[in-house]
Amino acid sequence: MNKIDKISNDELSVVTEEPASRRSFFKKTAAYSMSAFAAASVLAPVKVKAGDDPAIMEEQPWATAWGTPVTDNLYGLPSPYESNVTRRTTELLSSGNMRASIAVTPIQDITGIIVPNGLFFNRNHGGTPEIDPNKHRLMIHGLLEKSLVLTMDELKKYPNVTRIHFIECPANGGPEWRNPQFPSIQFAKGFMSCAEWTGVYLKDILKDLGLKPEARWMLAEGGDSSHMGRTVPIDKVLDDAMVVWGQNGEALRPEQGYPIRLLLPGWEGNLMVKWLARLEFASEPFYCKEETAKYTALTNKDGKAIQHFYANEVNSVISSPCPEKPWTDLKKGDTVEIEGIAWSGMGTIDGVDISFDGGKNWVEASLKGLVLPQAWTRFSYIYKYEGKPLFLSSRARDDAGYVQPSIKQERDAIGIEGVYHRNGIHTWEVTEKGEVHNVQILS
DSSP: OOGGGGSOHHHHHHHHHSOOOHHHHHHHHHHHHHHHHHHOTTSOOOOOOSSOOHHHHSOOGGGSSOOOOTTSSSSOOOOGGGTTOOOBOOGGGSSSSTTSOEEBOOGGGOOSSOOOTTTSOEEOSSOOOOOOTTTOOEEEEESBSSOEEEOHHHHTTSOOEEEEEEEEOTTTTGGGSSSOOOSOHHHHHOSEEEEEEEEEEHHHHHTTTOBOTTOOEEEEEESSTTOOEEEEEHHHHTTTOEEEEEETTEEOOGGGTTTOEEEOTTBBGGGSOBSEEEEEEESSOOOOGGGTTSSOEEOTTTSOEEOOOOBOOOEEEEEESBTTBOSTTOOTTOEEEEEEEEEOSSSOEEEEEEESBSSSSOEEOEEESOOOTTSOEEEEEEEEOOSSOEEEEEEEEETTSOBOOOHHHHHHHHOSSOOSSOOOOOEEEEOTTOOEEEEOOOO
């Protein structure tokens, strides 16, 4: 007997007499589908609503009309329903104008470890230049056996490599050096992003140029209006420094340094000079403005400045919940995933702990997805919501042996006034109503 034989003649007449519609189909088949659900013991009990849900029972407008042709938006655009997911700016983080400012990543809305190019945080010192790649040149000179000037085509003839790494402004979290400033994870921790980069190792270019023994430092200078420059020790240059032209499978965006930028995996973002135009090798540091007047930190001990500290230390933040993603829709007894991001410029994330009481007690979270050196690492913890106040913190550690410090430990090391390299344990206060607030717990 086939399935249609199981329906009586009376039932068949009802079906054939009523006009065919989505609503009548669902109503006439509901009884049979419910019996199938009941027989499947592995499924959760099915809750039937008293009224019909129009989103299910009615055809939606987009299902009854032609969609746009493939010739529209040949590059591709996000859905208009995602228009609130953007980089954001504030005058508090500018240097008098938005050409020397920062636009921060909405890390609360990022999934995985790759930040789309249109959301990758952007820090400029003189605005974004519009550079013709056909006229752009990379000059390499100084303490070398021979100098070199490369066009973009010549640069791309070197063997290329692709690596996933984060870039973080050393001032990430810096506005909160005294106390919480922003009721927002985007503004508190969004001075960073992670991407897949394609380019050439600098050491492969230098093989042909003959680096002189006394060459201990490299100046990287940009071709923008600020001619931003930073000094890099030769050990990093010969380790994993890259000149990159690709980001997430396409050319760099103009605001990310098109056509080329320097990449120093794990080190502070200010060193990764954009619109790279010149590399000069010397025996001494160049003491540029960005490493003397800026990007240094006074210590608590004797007032001396820490100048040459490069790698961004082990760090983490819980991204769900957060002020932008509260738990106000949860009910007591609901199961929810606590999720966050950990990263370290010193190596690879080895583990992350979570505290529900501001650091008095800790439980270990699970690492999920790819776990790579100098890259974002996702962590997760499944939690049964109890509807009680929490102080939710995360503490990361890496395979180099570093553990994320408390805010007190951080202040003891680099003082209270500096805005750079703030990697103290971050805490969210979760209220009984599920609201999330930015707080600080010193120790």
